[in-house]
Amino acid sequence: xxxxxxxxNNIGNRIASLRDKLxxxxxxxxxxxxxxxxxxxxxxIKFENKKEIVEYDGFWSSSLTDSAxxxxxxxxxxxxxxxxxxxxxxxxxxxxxxxxxxxxxxxxEHIVYSISTAERLGISAVIIEDKEGLKKNSxxxxxxxxxxxxxxxxAEKVSAAAKAAKTDEFMLIARIESLILDAGMEDAxxxxxxxxxAGAKGIMIHSRxxxxxxxxxxxKRFKNSHPTITLVCVPTSxxxxxxxxxxxxxxxxVIYANHLLRAAYPAMKYVAEMILKNGRTQExxxxxxxxxxxxxxxxxTK
Numbered sequence: 001x002x003x004x005x006x007x008x009n010n011i012g013n014r015i016a017s018l019r020d021k022l023x024x025x026x027x028x029x030x031x032x033x034x035x036x037x038x039x040x041x042x043x044x045i046k047f048e049n050k051k052e053i054v055e056y057d058g059f060w061s062s063s064l065t066d067s068a069x070x071x072x073x074x075x076x077x078x079x080x081x082x083x084x085x086x087x088x089x090x091x092x093x094x095x096x097x098x099x100x101x102x103x104x105x106x107x108x109e110h111i112v113y114s115i116s117t118a119e120r121l122g123i124s125a126v127i128i129e130d131k132e133g134l135k136k137n138s139x140x141x142x143x144x145x146x147x148x149x150x151x152x153x154x155a156e157k158v159s160a161a162a163k164a165a166k167t168d169e170f171m172l173i174a175r176i177e178s179l180i181l182d183a184g185m186e187d188a189x190x191x192x193x194x195x196x197x198a199g200a201k202g203i204m205i206h207s208r209x210x211x212x213x214x215x216x217x218x219x220k221r222f223k224n225s226h227p228t229i230t231l232v233c234v235p236t237s238x239x240x241x242x243x244x245x246x247x248x249x250x251x252x253x254v255i256y257a258n259h260l261l262r263a264a265y266p267a268m269k270y271v272a273e274m275i276l277k278n279g280r281t282q283e284x285x286x287x288x289x290x291x292x293x294x295x296x297x298x299x300x301t302k
């Protein structure tokens with residue numbers, strides 16, 4: 001069956017914009033956004049150096065930050081419909097593409113509906129990870145009990161999810177947890193091959209080591225076999241590695257997965273404590289936006 005074109009051009013254009021950017025740029029920078037306001041910031045912020053204007057290419061909807069802002073543990077507790085509703089609010093005030101963190105994707109019978117809903121909403125890519133059972137945050141590794149799905153069974157989920165997409169532009173990306181769970185490089189590469197054969201348009205490899213050697217080795221060996229498949233990494237642990245180095249090693253998408261929320265919470269905590277300590281707000285006004293800036297931040301407020 002041939003793929004279709006979505007009737008809403010704006011939705012179709014947003015979905016396609018991620019693939020378009022991948023075809024025209026060496027690498028994409030994707031930033032976590034946990035609210036419409038944070039997404040507006042990411043959409044508009046730019047940095048000009050001597051060579052070019054640098055900006056973020058899109059948004060990451062993180063299950064960790066979506067859970068944290070609601071005071072809930074990161075165990076797939078937040079209903080996916082609730083999370084997609086939050087994405088819809090982001091889309092109301094932005095235009096850049098979004099990659100959605102769908103954790104394990106849930107049951108294979110359910111994921112086809114989740115993919116269809118995500119695509120109708122305008123999400124460009126969904127990432128699902130090859131774990132099963134109660135999901136725990138990957139950076140905990142084997143410090144907590146986490147079970148990786150059998151490769152063949154997860155490949156079936158990848159296949160079902162990929163087939164559920166109605167447009168060629170939508171991307172199903174498979175996330176491999178072998179390095180996180182100390183299953184080894186060969187296991188990671190075996191899974192990558194299986195998931196690509198099953199229909200994944202991209203592979204995300206994750207690592208909790210501060211040394212980037214294993215993610216560089218994986219990229220080299222994977223790209224030798226699959227030079228055109230999108231490769232994704234999240235450098236939370238190996239944070240000393242610069243974007244250009246990751247791209248030069250073969251990564252097409254670099255996701256900064258949780259940094260805006262991690263920055264916002266300490267700032268809010270400090271301001272709240274200082275107001276209690278001083279009995280007034282004067283001491284914190286210098287690090288807060290002015291009321292006038294708040295009023296000018298959102299178009300139509302003033």
